Amino acid sequence: MSQYILSIDQGTTSSRAILFDLQGNIHATRQQEFPQHFPASGWVEHDPGDIWSSVQRTCDAVMAEECGEGGEVVAVGITNQRETTVLWDRKTGEPVYNAIVWQDRRTASYCESLKSEGLEPWVSSKTGLLIDPYFSATKIRWILENVAGVRERAECGELAFGTIDSFLLWRLTGGREHRTDATNASRTLLFNIHTQQWDSELLELFGIPEVLLPEVMDSADQFGQITDGGALNGTSVLGVAGDQQAALFGQTCFQTGMAKSTYGTGCFLMLNTGDKALQSEHRLLTTVAYRVNGKPTYALEGSIFIAGATIQWLRDGLRLIRDACETEPLAEGTPVDHGVYLVPAFTGLGAPYWDPNARGAIFGLTRDTGIKEIVTAGLQSVCYQTKDLQKAMEKDGIRPVTLRVDGGMVANNWVLQFLADILGARVDRPSLVETTALGAAYLAGLEAGIYGSLEELAGLWRCDRSFEPVMTKGDRDQLYDGWMTAVLKL
Numbered sequence: 001m002s003q004y005i006l007s008i009d010q011g012t013t014s015s016r017a018i019l020f021d022l023q024g025n026i027h028a029t030r031q032q033e034f035p036q037h038f039p040a041s042g043w044v045e046h047d048p049g050d051i052w053s054s055v056q057r058t059c060d061a062v063m064a065e066e067c068g069e070g071g072e073v074v075a076v077g078i079t080n081q082r083e084t085t086v087l088w089d090r091k092t093g094e095p096v097y098n099a100i101v102w103q104d105r106r107t108a109s110y111c112e113s114l115k116s117e118g119l120e121p122w123v124s125s126k127t128g129l130l131i132d133p134y135f136s137a138t139k140i141r142w143i144l145e146n147v148a149g150v151r152e153r154a155e156c157g158e159l160a161f162g163t164i165d166s167f168l169l170w171r172l173t174g175g176r177e178h179r180t181d182a183t184n185a186s187r188t189l190l191f192n193i194h195t196q197q198w199d200s201e202l203l204e205l206f207g208i209p210e211v212l213l214p215e216v217m218d219s220a221d222q223f224g225q226i227t228d229g230g231a232l233n234g235t236s237v238l239g240v241a242g243d244q245q246a247a248l249f250g251q252t253c254f255q256t257g258m259a260k261s262t263y264g265t266g267c268f269l270m271l272n273t274g275d276k277a278l279q280s281e282h283r284l285l286t287t288v289a290y291r292v293n294g295k296p297t298y299a300l301e302g303s304i305f306i307a308g309a310t311i312q313w314l315r316d317g318l319r320l321i322r323d324a325c326e327t328e329p330l331a332e333g334t335p336v337d338h339g340v341y342l343v344p345a346f347t348g349l350g351a352p353y354w355d356p357n358a359r360g361a362i363f364g365l366t367r368d369t370g371i372k373e374i375v376t377a378g379l380q381s382v383c384y385q386t387k388d389l390q391k392a393m394e395k396d397g398i399r400p401v402t403l404r405v406d407g408g409m410v411a412n413n414w415v416l417q418f419l420a421d422i423l424g425a426r427v428d429r430p431s432l433v434e435t436t437a438l439g440a441a442y443l444a445g446l447e448a449g450i451y452g453s454l455e456e457l458a459g460l461w462r463c464d465r466s467f468e469p470v471m472t473k474g475d476r477d478q479l480y481d482g483w484m485t486a487v488l489k490l
């Protein structure tokens with residue numbers, strides 16, 4: 001009988017269920033998009049019911065079509081959009097409000113007030129994060145403050161908080177398990193990454209009752225047996241990690257100095273710093289990369305909010321292209337020094353600027369600027385933002401020994417060549433770019449005993465193509481100076 005690991009990848013715009021064979025090859029995959037809600041300027045919400053039903057449907061479909069004929073799922077992994085916050089009733093399982101998504105900026109002024117009290121260094125020393133609406137704590141607080149009756153119900157222990165992994169686990173286990181893993185906990189602004197525990201002083205600061213919080217497990221652990229998962233009933237969830245950490249794991253960046261960068265809606269660069277929680281002096285985040293056998297491994301992270309979303313905007317907002325794949329031939333026919341800079345600060349700027357109030361702009365337009373220059377500038381913006389992160393890491397005294405890339409945008413060879421050129425570093429694309437789902441499968445497989453060690457997993461990584469820098473230092477510096485000038489004008 002063929003054996004598989006099922007990975008549930010619950011992302012910002014869609015949910016995927018992917019069946020991996022035990023060598024880490026994709027056997028079957030299903031994906032479903034779900035609606036995004038923008039109830040006010042800067043607000044982004046998901047209906048948790050949509051998230052749950054998209055997960056159910058993709059899992060059912062993949063199980064029915066591909067696993068029906070004698071196949072067996074031996075372990076389940078969950079990976080998820082991080083920080084997104086749900087509060088639900090422990091008895092009914094019903095959410096008390098929509099999920100507030102990581103991109104949501106509604107708590108910006110509250111974050112500003114905390115920063116003006118000088119609290120950021122203290123919060124950062126415990127959590128590795130900055131005070132920003134991005135993280136869960138201020139979103140939880142907003143629900144407690146603004147939804148009628150919720151604070152009282154929370155204090156009585158009637159409600160549960162979770163990031164999406166936790167919400168899905170609760171539903172899959174029929175409301176028995178209220179758990180999360182250390183990577184997801186490390187994105188809440190409530191978790192002390194040094195003690196690996198919820199921090200009572202932070203809970204007090206944000207006014208959040210501890211009784212709301214899930215139990216924090218290793219990333220490879222016994223999360224619970226599935227009882228409400230259709231054909232998955234009887235199998236166990238054995239791996240959980242936030243999607244960027246899962247991508248680092250799937251890219252098998254297990255050694256200190258190894259880094260991955262994922263180019264999906266946003267871009268997230270993560271560098272393994274081993275057992276040291278290095279504190280950045282240049283506004284990068286310190287986070288838990290994974291926790292295995294009770295031992296946390298840490299990472300430095302640069303989070304860019306808008307990467308592939310720029311291409312979606314060029315397609316859907318400006319209608320300059322019909323499909324993302326048209327961007328590659330357009331850029332190939334355009335000199336890199338066309339002089340147009342597109343800064344996609346649609347929802348503010350993330351690392352290393354952390355400016356929630358910045359907004360996007362296009363600079364350097366002339367009478368002969370056309371579609372191809374604007375599209376090329378859109379692709380280049382993703383690479384320049386990665387360069388910003390590389391610079392911040394260098395100022396912290398760190399240079400990645402390898403950069404492995406993944407996510408939807410890495411199908412674009414032009415982007416990866418320009419990335420290598422602007423970074424002045426080699427960029428490696430693996431054969432399997434669904435590394436996020438793969439990471440969750442590897443974690444589950446590790447707990448199931450299918451894989452004996454991280455070294456064994458590292459041996460499964462395969463390179464599809466390496467991109468070597470060919471640009472001169474002079475050209476690189478000149479192009480990047482133009483980007484910096486544009487960003488400073490925002």
Ligand SMILES: Nc1ncnc2c1ncn2[C@@H]1O[C@H](COP(=O)(O)OP(=O)(O)O)[C@@H](O)[C@H]1O
Pocket residue numbers: 011012013014263264265266307308309310311312324325326327328407408409410411412
């Ligand atoms: N050939 C391409 N060139 C540039 N961007 C692309 C290409 N193909 C896909 N994209 C972009 O990649 C993103 C999709 O990547 P994906 O990893 O599926 O995102 P997410 O998981 O965040 O939803 C989209 O924003 C899309 O615009």
Ligand SMILES: O=P(O)(O)OC[C@H](O)CO
Pocket residue numbers: 010011012013080081082083102242243244264265266
């Ligand atoms: O769902 P994605 O792939 O856009 O990832 C979102 C990140 O986890 C946010 O921190």
